[in-house]
Amino acid sequence: VRHPQDQHESIHMRPQIRDAVERLGNHKILEVVRLGAADPNIIPLWYGESDLPTPGFICKAAIDGIGAGETFYPPKRGLPSLRSAIAEHLQYLYGKPIGNDRVTVTSGAINAIMLTAQVIINPEDNVVVVTPAWPNPSAAVSVLGGVVRSVDLDIVDDKYQLDTEKLFAATDSRTRAIFVNSPNNPTGWTIGREQQRQILEFCKRRGLWLLADEVYTRLVQHSQAAPSFLEIAEPDDPLIVVGSFSKSYAMTGWRLGWLIAPAKVGAILDNLVDYNVSGVPLFVQRAGLSALLNGEEFVETMKAYCKHGLEIVSGKLEKLRRVQLVSSDCTFYAYFRVEGQQDTLAFAKRCASEFGVGLAPGVAFGPASEGWLRLCCGRSPLMLAEAMMRLERAILG
Numbered sequence: 001v002r003h004p005q006d007q008h009e010s011i012h013m014r015p016q017i018r019d020a021v022e023r024l025g026n027h028k029i030l031e032v033v034r035l036g037a038a039d040p041n042i043i044p045l046w047y048g049e050s051d052l053p054t055p056g057f058i059c060k061a062a063i064d065g066i067g068a069g070e071t072f073y074p075p076k077r078g079l080p081s082l083r084s085a086i087a088e089h090l091q092y093l094y095g096k097p098i099g100n101d102r103v104t105v106t107s108g109a110i111n112a113i114m115l116t117a118q119v120i121i122n123p124e125d126n127v128v129v130v131t132p133a134w135p136n137p138s139a140a141v142s143v144l145g146g147v148v149r150s151v152d153l154d155i156v157d158d159k160y161q162l163d164t165e166k167l168f169a170a171t172d173s174r175t176r177a178i179f180v181n182s183p184n185n186p187t188g189w190t191i192g193r194e195q196q197r198q199i200l201e202f203c204k205r206r207g208l209w210l211l212a213d214e215v216y217t218r219l220v221q222h223s224q225a226a227p228s229f230l231e232i233a234e235p236d237d238p239l240i241v242v243g244s245f246s247k248s249y250a251m252t253g254w255r256l257g258w259l260i261a262p263a264k265v266g267a268i269l270d271n272l273v274d275y276n277v278s279g280v281p282l283f284v285q286r287a288g289l290s291a292l293l294n295g296e297e298f299v300e301t302m303k304a305y306c307k308h309g310l311e312i313v314s315g316k317l318e319k320l321r322r323v324q325l326v327s328s329d330c331t332f333y334a335y336f337r338v339e340g341q342q343d344t345l346a347f348a349k350r351c352a353s354e355f356g357v358g359l360a361p362g363v364a365f366g367p368a369s370e371g372w373l374r375l376c377c378g379r380s381p382l383m384l385a386e387a388m389m390r391l392e393r394a395i396l397g
């Protein structure tokens with residue numbers, strides 16, 4: 001029997017959604033995906049995801065893990081063997097030892113960023129983000145009630161550049177962190193050593209965290225890995241570096257990444273991992289271990305695949321007179337603009353629904369990216385060639 005007061009409450013009292021979450025707004029790439037995803041002929045270049053499948057030896061390690069009964073709760077911050085393999089891998093890449101106690105295994109880099117935000121942000125604190133940037137780090141800050149301050153890269157001589165004076169001027173007494181994603185999604189911009197030093201020094205002097213997202217570090221053309229903040233930092237510096245298996249090992253769906261932080265944050269992370277996901281499934285961690293121990297050749301394959309993809313894409317875009325393509329060392333994305341197409345959300349929607357090619361609109365990466373488009377180059381050469389023909393028609397038409 002319903003009490004009259006219950007009826008009254010069901011009309012007038014609604015459980016509240018937090019303001020910070022309600023304000024998040026639509027995911028702009030999803031708006032385009034929703035239009036095209038059901039079309040079997042669409043060529044989806046909108047997400048940062050290769051079409052290469054995860055290599056068999058990585059899958060087998062996970063299957064073996066399940067076969068061996070690894071279906072119980074995992075250690076919160078990851079299998080000791082995987083944590084030490086990550087530390088050794090980073091030492092192999094950057095020549096600097098990383099203590100295992102600094103490594104936390106996470107459910108992808110996205111979870112690493114959300115955990116970091118949970119560690120450092122009070123409501124109304126701000127984080128200064130170098131933009132354009134993929135949307136998730138800013139969203140993590142916003143979800144926790146923090147404020148995002150964007151500092152845009154500049155284009156100088158057809159290349160993206162960071163003005164560190166501008167970056168530092170954007171900080172104030174409520175700033176908790178500077179966020180730098182390099183190699184950058186979407187622009188491909190890669191930070192150099194000198195600017196890394198300046199930013200790290202600034203953060204140390206001002207008591208700020210430096211949050212570095214380095215998930216594309218292997219997908220650069222001219223070196224084994226892009227410059228990492230890990231190469232110049234001391235173990236206790238206020239640096240948190242986020243990495244991932246997703247892009248270099250074709251493991252986007254496994255949700256596996258890592259976070260390198262000062263060892264003193266370890267106990268806090270242990271708690272937070274527990275409260276968020278209680279750790280990454282053991283058999284997924286086995287797959288990651290196999291990727292690190294046996295996957296170097298595959299990383300080279302992925303690099304070559306993306307480089308070839310970028311050549312196909314840029315070969316076409318550079319010939320189109322109305323297109324401006326910014327050059328970069330990173331091979332995973334092409335980032336470009338089309339003269340006369342300022343509203344790229346509308347243009348991307350038209351490309352998806354009328355021309356069968358799926359692009360990410362610049363506005364997904366911050367307001368200053370309006371007018372730009374991003375395309376993922378880690379896809380099959382045939383697909384990319386066909387996509388470029390379709391895109392040419394969309395641009396010329």
Ligand SMILES: Cc1ncc(COP(=O)(O)O)c(C=O)c1O
Pocket residue numbers: 048107108109110111134181184185213215216243244245246252255256257
């Ligand atoms: C810069 C950057 N960091 C992190 C991620 C997400 O990585 P993960 O799949 O490990 O969560 C992406 C995905 O697009 C990305 O572009």
